Amino acid sequence: MAYSKKKFLQFTVEKQKKTVFQQAQHCLDAWDTSARDDAISSLKELLFWMDIPAFQALRDAIVPALSLYQFDALINELRQKEMPPQRDYDFVIYSRDKSQTSTGHTPVILVLDNLRSAFNVGSIVRTAECFNVEKVYFCGYTPTPQSPQVKKTAMGTDAWVSWEKSPHTAQVITALQQDGYTVYALETTSNALDINITALTFPCAFVLGNEALGLAPDTIAFCDTTLRIPLQGKKNSLNVGVSAAIACYEAQRQRQSI
Numbered sequence: 124m125a126y127s128k129k130k131f132l133q134f135t136v137e138k139q140k141k142t143v144f145q146q147a148q149h150c151l152d153a154w155d156t157s158a159r160d161d162a163i164s165s166l167k168e169l170l171f172w173m174d175i176p177a178f179q180a181l182r183d184a185i186v187p188a189l190s191l192y193q194f195d196a197l198i199n200e201l202r203q204k205e206m207p208p209q210r211d212y213d214f215v216i217y218s219r220d221k222s223q224t225s226t227g228h229t230p231v232i233l234v235l236d237n238l239r240s241a242f243n244v245g246s247i248v249r250t251a252e253c254f255n256v257e258k259v260y261f262c263g264y265t266p267t268p269q270s271p272q273v274k275k276t277a278m279g280t281d282a283w284v285s286w287e288k289s290p291h292t293a294q295v296i297t298a299l300q301q302d303g304y305t306v307y308a309l310e311t312t313s314n315a316l317d318i319n320i321t322a323l324t325f326p327c328a329f330v331l332g333n334e335a336l337g338l339a340p341d342t343i344a345f346c347d348t349t350l351r352i353p354l355q356g357k358k359n360s361l362n363v364g365v366s367a368a369i370a371c372y373e374a375q376r377q378r379q380s381i
Contacts, residue, residue, distance in 0.1 A: 150166055150194065228257045234330040245273040246368075248280055250364070251284050300347070307327060319352075352370070
């Protein structure tokens with residue numbers, strides 16, 4: 124991040140701060156590479172130009188013996204004092220993403236039945252990409268990646284996930300069964316089996332329901348089996364995005380053990 128002293132000092136104080144923290148993120152990204160020393164040098168130069176005691180103190184605290192975690196702690200302590208609260212997506216480090224997936228598709232499909240929250244849906248899309256699932260179906264009024272809120276939470280992963288919109292969940296379930304998929308309803312019913320001790324049959328699909336109402340009984344009836352995530356606390360359900368992540372992880376774990 125190359126700025127002359129003259130240009131940097133023309134920035135507002137808020138933009139100066141933002142620039143410093145952006146350069147600090149570059150340092151974190153480059154920590155284990157040959158570019159680290161240059162990144163830190165550029166950061167210290169910016170800090171030298173800032174006429175704010177807390178930032179000058181940070182410059183003095185950045186010494187060669189500093190570890191990655193010590194550096195991160197210094198940056199975040201100063202950020203909490205000097206900048207507005209961070210949002211979830213401020214913590215994503217894009218440069219550490221892989222250039223391609225590690226393996227072929229995990230033989231899993233996610234079917235989202237009338238989800239309300241675009242942010243939950245975006246989280247599920249991101250999970251789907253991370254576990255490299257085959258496809259995601261957005262059923263009923265579930266918002267799709269065309270929604271700005273879904274895109275924001277998906278953090279760009281919607282570009283790498285195969286997806287389809289369908290008005291009727293039952294039709295999607297039936298079509299998947301005809302194609303040889305075992306379809307699991309993920310719901311906390313009295314006859315549900317614990318997902319962690321149930322041998323999953325691949326290829327498979329997980330059907331996840333509305334945040335408030337869950338899956339309708341008619342939808343569950345279309346599925347082959349109902350699974351639940353065993354819980355130990357008083358609350359009997361998890362956020363739907365968390366549930367999707369656990370189901371994808373369990374499917375990947377079982378698939379790798381075959």
